[in-house]
Amino acid sequence: MPFALAALGGLVIGSFLNVVAYRLPRGESLVSGRSRCPSCGTHIKPYDNVPVVGWLLLRGHCRHCGARISPRYPIVELVSAVLAVAVVLRGHSGREIALGLTLVVVLVPVALIDLDHRIIPNRITLPAAVAAVAIGLVTAPGRVPEQLIAGAAAAAFLLVFVLAYPRGMGMGDVKLAGVLGLFLGRSVGVAILAGVLSATLVGAVVIARVGVERGRKTALPFGPFLALGGLVALFAGAAIVHWYVHTSL
Ligand SMILES: [Zn+2]
Structure with missing residues (x-):
């Protein structure tokens, strides 16, 4: 039911x-x-x-x-x-379900708007950040620091990435990465990795189809890939982090 x-x-x-x-x-x-x-x-x-x-x-x-x-x-x-x-x-708890449903509501329009207009509006990322922290404060205040650290770390990582490789990326992606950290906590690493991997894969397919010269000029928006990574992390992030910790130690 x-x-x-x-x-x-x-x-x-x-x-x-x-x-x-x-x-x-x-x-x-x-x-x-x-x-x-x-x-x-x-x-x-x-x-x-x-x-x-x-x-x-x-x-x-x-x-x-x-x-x-x-x-x-x-x-x-x-x-x-x-x-x-x-x-x-x-979802194992009300917290996971509330965070998960809100994240879906954020990521679907972000991906579509970035595809159509090449922007990630602050009118989505800002309320999303507030919602993630509010849900955290209500359901598990002890885990809010993890959310904040993950959000700051993810935004900082993307900022360096954007400065080093600006094609198809912008400050909207930095803010979106921060939002993902607030929702996903430590699993945000999986989100960014999955986002970068899927963007690289699609970029390679584009280059294979239209050639290097035109492919390099085709700037794919990064937001939809980051959103996809966010969903991967939402559903498999904990399992992937667990697997990684246990196979690398
Ligand atoms: Zn009509």
């Missing part, structure tokens, strides 16, 4: 995160105003706006003008639902 609830909640949250990813960088209100077709501007009917189902029934086209509606919307809703269920399934 909690899983069905988490799945439904995840779909609804995913639908809201689509709205956040579209409206926040455009400076539009997140709460007021119904969704419109990006092509013709017609208000989307509430029954067409049901997560995933609406898109499927319309076969990915606006009911009014017939313009194609990106499959990204239902995909984001489905991914959010899967992540919400996974967080609830794996």
Whole structure:
């Protein structure tokens, strides 16, 4: 039953995160105003706006003008639902579930906005940092120092990285790394490692496909990789840290 609830909640949250990813960088209100077709501007009917189902029934086209509606919307809703269920399934405590669900709510729009606009808005990272510390203070104040140290260390590491290798990275990535540290504690090392590895891998694939000359000019935004690393650390970070400590000692 909690899983069905988490799945439904995840779909609804995913639908809201689509709205956040579209409206926040455009400076539009997140709460007021119904969704419109990006092509013709017609208000989307509430029954067409049901997560995933609406898109499927319309076969990915606006009911009014017939313009194609990106499959990204239902995909984001489905991914959010899967992540919400996974967080609830794996969470050992209220603290883990609260931190995990909040982190998902932060990372999904951050990845989408960075892909679309090459920015990571302070309007997401700042409230995210406050939320992580607040959840820590309420649920396990004794572990807040670990959160703060991990956040500072991750931000400092990324800052050095950005200064040394600025292509496709910026201060938004530094702040996002700090936020990941606040949410993940010591597992943030896994997040950064997974982020750098996946970015390197995708960068190599791009270079293999378009050649070194054009590939080097294709600056991939780093935020989506950092977000992916954050999810890897969220679900496997503790296990990976445990494995590393026990195999290297
Ligand atoms: Zn339309």
